[in-house]
Amino acid sequence: MFGADSMIPSPSAPAGTDDRTAPTDDAERLTALRSCHVIGAAPDAGLERIVAVTAASLGMPMAWVSLVDDEVSWLVARIGVDLHRLPRHGQPCERVLTQSGIVVVNADDEGLLFRDLPGVRFHAGAPLITAEGHCIGSLGVLDTKPRDGFDDAERSKLAAFAGLVMDRLEIRRAQLANAAAIGFAQAAEYALLVVDGTGTITFCNPSAEALFGHGAGGMVGRPAEIIIPEPLRAAHKAGLRRIASGGASHLAGRTIELTALHRDGRTFPIEFSMSIWQGPGGIGMGAVIRDISEWRARDAKLVQLAHxxxxxxxxxxxxxxxxxxxxxxxxxxxxxxxxxxxxxxxxxxxxxxxxxxxxxxxxxxxxxxxxxxxxxxxxxxxxxxxxxxxxxxxxxxxxxxxxxxxxxxxxxxxxxxxxxxxxxxxxxxxxxxxxxxxxxxxxxxxxxxxxxxxxxxxxxxxEQSMRNAVVARRTLHDELTRAVERAELVLHYQPQVELDSGQVIGAEALLRWQHPTRGLLLPAAFIDALEAHPLAASIGRWIVDDACRQSALWRALGLPPLRVAVNLFGAHLRTGRLAREVIGALERHALPPSLLEIEVTERIALQTDDFLLDPLRELHRHGVSIAFDDFGTGYASLSSLKRFPLTRLKIDRGFVRDILTDRHDAEIVRAVLGMAQSFGLDVIAEGIETIEQDTMLRIMGCREGQGYLYGRAMTAEALAALVMGGRVEGRRGPRAA
Incomplete structure (x- = not known):
């Protein structure tokens, strides 16, 4: 196991002291050295005894075990010497290290042997070589006078004592490893259990004793059946017999869940992982165990939650x-x-x-x-x-x-x-x-x-027709996507007039779809699908921007100021960016805020939380008009007057249509006009188609109107021509086309 003097081989040297050369990789050698855990540790009594016996046996006043680190030779056991360390280089100990054989040096041959020990005149050192062939130091004997010879018998003794040093270092390393393993096992959170081939518990840590409800030392020496429920013991014994006779285990190398027995008689679920080995005392079996009761309870709760x-x-x-x-x-x-x-x-x-x-x-x-x-x-x-x-x-x-x-x-x-x-x-x-x-x-x-x-x-x-309707909506959805990509959506404008003068004072921007095969489509054909479309908010932004652009263009052409009303999409309001996008469009086209009006439908009013009204309030403060469209048609309209920052009410066409024949409709219109006056709001009536309706509304005090009597929705160019013509004469002549 250990090498002897390679320079002067001795035929009578003990086995294990051959003349092999140790590996020269110093990094591996240092790793082997430090694995002994001797340097810096408390003195080792076993090494001290070996050094003392070595000195006495060879008749030397001094002896030491020198372990050579990268720069220092550490004297970890010594007799007759007070030093704890020596420099590594230029010393006889280094020659032992490099030659991996017994080195004998007299002061007469070499002059001063050790700078720090000037009285030393003789040194003989045997290498300390690990089982892997790494020389980690030497066992040296020293004298204060030169010696004429160091014969083969003395060399054999020194080599044998060096072997004892290595045996002691190996034992020490094993003891430290065992102590670490035992310390780890004792401190482990998981239960550790070892049984022998007869099924007797030979080791358990405190976690195992606590897990199974036994006191300290109460499990070792007892059969493993003390932790196995009665219904499982027959299978356990059969498995134990199979393993003891050399058969394979069905559990080794796997992590499984089992039921265990507590000392108080209750059973509980455990996770169990077993290993098997062959040791000096025969077969051994070890298990790592943990209680998974909480896991099982959590799993049951998760199943409940999952279902x-x-x-x-x-x-x-x-x-x-x-x-x-x-x-x-x-x-x-x-x-x-x-x-x-x-x-x-x-x-x-x-x-x-x-x-x-x-x-x-x-x-x-x-x-x-x-x-x-x-x-x-x-x-x-x-x-x-x-x-x-x-x-x-x-x-x-x-x-x-x-x-x-x-x-x-x-x-x-x-x-x-x-x-x-x-x-x-x-x-x-x-x-x-x-x-x-x-x-x-x-x-x-x-x-x-x-x-x-x-x-x-x-x-x-x-019914199948319901699915057909979904397919139709899906088709319309896809067509609208393509319509946006191909700019098929356009704005037409319906004039809004001052009833007393007949002058065009504004226009409502109305969306049209110039369909490639179905022609010009009115909103009724697509507006519901469009409002639910993912592009609704971006289309809303485009409508506001294009309406502002057109209004600015009319001003540039010399037309009188025209207020442009734009219908608001709910999706546009919900983005939270409405105010800054509208204000941005006004600034981009240099349009006064008073020439833009945002129309809010009752559907939006019902679905809007108070915090979503903030953009409308900001626009109102900025000077943009806010109109409530189709007023009077829903039960939430009156309460909405308090919530919305309104400028104008639009009387729904349904009330205007029968204003001459239905007393209730006439009273509703009259009530809306009175209410608006009380709130300081303007009013515009929609759906005016006859001169008689126009006249009745003027008598009631309505100042503005919109409807076929004055003109249908038309292109921007047609509206410009209408405005340039002056008064709208439709209310005093036949119905406008």
């Missing part, structure tokens, strides 16, 4: 889908019903989400109480619920259940000190053999959409 709605406790979409798949597979028939609350957004907006959440919980309870246990009630999210009728394919059954639910929701909900009259819209679809789950749910969603379009608080069963 149920957190707010209502109802089945969620994931579990609903699983059950629907199962029904379509086994029964081949299933009915899906989707339910949406009418007006729920207003509850959240006006009273807050906390009240809205309580209302949703009350709805969930009522729905569950009106269906049988075989029907799955689920919440998909928001205010959308779903019912699954497994194995049911009858439209009559779906209709009957829907009627019952609609009837149940006629009873109001008393929630958080409020009473809510909650309506439902219900859509249903029936699946048969070959139905795909997602398609069935999509069909029910189309039926729900139709129920909402048909006035809400009703039930609709899916």
């Amino acid at each position: 149920h709605d957190k707010l209502t406790g109802l089945t969620n979409r994931a579990l609903f889908d699983e059950r629907l798949d199962a029904s379509l597979t086994t029964d081949q028939y299933a009915t899906v019903m989707l339910l949406d609350l009418d007006g729920f957004k207003e509850v959240n907006d006006s009273l807050g989400h906390a009240v809205g959440d309580v209302l949703l919980q009350a709805v969930a309870v009522r729905l569950s109480s009106w269906v049988t246990a075989q029907i799955t009630v689920a919440r998909f999210g928001g205010d959308e619920f779903a019912l699954l009728l497994p194995g049911r394919g009858s439209p009559l059954d779906a209709g009957a259940l829907a009627a019952q639910i609609l009837e149940a929701f006629q009873t109001p909900f008393p929630v958080a000190g409020h009473v809510f009259h909650v309506g439902l819209s219900i859509g249903a679809a029936i699946g048969g053999p070959g139905t795909v789950r997602d398609e069935l749910i999509a069909d029910a969603d189309l039926a729900l959409y139709q129920a909402k379009r048909d006035g809400r608080r009703c039930f609709r069963l899916f």
